Amino acid sequence: MKTKLLLGHGWRGLIILLLVGAYLVSFGASWPAAGQEIWPEGLVGMFERDDGGYFTLVDEATEAEVTKAARMLDIGDSYIDGENRCWEVSRIDGDIAYVRKTSDNALADVLEGVEQGQVRGQAGIWSWLQSLRSQADRPESRRVGIYCTHSDESYIPTSGTHTKEWGDVYRVGEALKAEFEKRGFTVDLSYNNHNPHDSQAYVRSRRTVADLLKKQPLVLIDVHRDAVPKSEYETVIEGDELAKIQLVVGRQNESRDANLEFAKALKARADKAYPGLVKGIFHARGNYNQDLAPRTILIEFGTHETSLDMATKAADLIADVLPRATGTAQKPMERAASRSTGWIVALAIAGVIAFAVLNAVGWQGVRNFFGREFSSAMGIKGKESEEKSDDAGDDEPKARTPKAPGGQ
Numbered sequence: 001m002k003t004k005l006l007l008g009h010g011w012r013g014l015i016i017l018l019l020v021g022a023y024l025v026s027f028g029a030s031w032p033a034a035g036q037e038i039w040p041e042g043l044v045g046m047f048e049r050d051d052g053g054y055f056t057l058v059d060e061a062t063e064a065e066v067t068k069a070a071r072m073l074d075i076g077d078s079y080i081d082g083e084n085r086c087w088e089v090s091r092i093d094g095d096i097a098y099v100r101k102t103s104d105n106a107l108a109d110v111l112e113g114v115e116q117g118q119v120r121g122q123a124g125i126w127s128w129l130q131s132l133r134s135q136a137d138r139p140e141s142r143r144v145g146i147y148c149t150h151s152d153e154s155y156i157p158t159s160g161t162h163t164k165e166w167g168d169v170y171r172v173g174e175a176l177k178a179e180f181e182k183r184g185f186t187v188d189l190s191y192n193n194h195n196p197h198d199s200q201a202y203v204r205s206r207r208t209v210a211d212l213l214k215k216q217p218l219v220l221i222d223v224h225r226d227a228v229p230k231s232e233y234e235t236v237i238e239g240d241e242l243a244k245i246q247l248v249v250g251r252q253n254e255s256r257d258a259n260l261e262f263a264k265a266l267k268a269r270a271d272k273a274y275p276g277l278v279k280g281i282f283h284a285r286g287n288y289n290q291d292l293a294p295r296t297i298l299i300e301f302g303t304h305e306t307s308l309d310m311a312t313k314a315a316d317l318i319a320d321v322l323p324r325a326t327g328t329a330q331k332p333m334e335r336a337a338s339r340s341t342g343w344i345v346a347l348a349i350a351g352v353i354a355f356a357v358l359n360a361v362g363w364q365g366v367r368n369f370f371g372r373e374f375s376s377a378m379g380i381k382g383k384e385s386e387e388k389s390d391d392a393g394d395d396e397p398k399a400r401t402p403k404a405p406g407g408q
Helices: 002-025 107-117 126-134 168-184 200-211 255-271 308-326 333-395
Strands: 055-059 064-070 078-080 084-095 096-103 143-147 186-189 219-228 234-237 240-243 246-249 278-284 296-303
Touching: 055 084, 055 308, 064 278, 064 308, 107 255, 143 168, 143 200, 168 219, 168 308, 200 219, 200 308, 219 308, 240 296, 240 308, 246 255, 255 278, 255 296, 296 308
Parallel strands: 055 096, 143 186, 143 219, 219 296, 246 278
Antiparallel strands: 055 064, 078 084, 078 278, 084 096, 234 240, 246 296
8 A cells, every 4th residue: 555655656756857857958948839939038029229219328326428229228237338347227217228337347257267268157057067068078160150130230321221121231241251261160141131120020030040050150140230329339440440349148038148158258358359349248138039049149230320341340350359259169059059958858857767766665665676786786796706715715725835035
């Protein structure tokens, strides 16, 4: 009776654990309901202002301007500026977003790793699994994926308009491709067009991202341009007038910590090689398809008021910096994700089996089982060996004790 009860509880526990394990393994995935697709939070929507306006971020303590942003902002969004100070949005009043400083050096946690030529993984369990994987197996991957979610984005000084069917961002993508190829990378540039520029743009580009990930790139770049005054992006580096770039990491995806860590490492490398190239890092509302893999980054090359030529010059510099920020020994994304998932599945299965056995036979049963096996393997065999040894000893003549050297 007791055994039946234990077995009953064991099977119930097993079923519960299997259900929990299935949920954990598929964590972050969106399962469609019957006849309906369900997308991750933050994928559908307009994440940039569509009224031609922009927010001015103002320090709530001093009322000094921090930056301008054409993207939609929420309380809790953060911005790392050119000097690596971190600001968090505390309230929004019309076109003014008040921010409070939360750090004087938001890149302090990656600077040591950058000096050592590494990206330090301080981004939770995903980064921990990645670091274990890279230590065990570090083949070189030199592949980059590039695409353009907002296919219409263009530069007024070059095209006479800020939007057109095949935007100037594709030509920025081509410049990036050429620069990466000069440095020995294989580049997959997608010409998929995701127009119109609406709330479903990231849903359409999600299919492009999935296709690019099949090639197992080291990094995946979504090319954009900003929509704030050109004064925010104009700069001169090594005598060349060019456009700054801005990195954007979505807050609404489970890979946000790993991607934010990657963005910080990229900025730290750029600050060292080309000071002033990276305008800042927005950690803002949105998913941006960054839940699909680590090292997926949205990069804004200039603004609609800067020229295409200025953006392509920036592409040259960032292509020089990015490989150093990643380390070319990193594993490709798709393989990395599958291996990490494999570890989770294996651990879950092992835990389920152990739990089921424990519930079925109890600790005493486990001890009895392993006790018998241990005795069988070590005790009985050892005893038999000893007996054989003793028998053999009785049959063999005893060895004579040798005399000590020089003894009489």
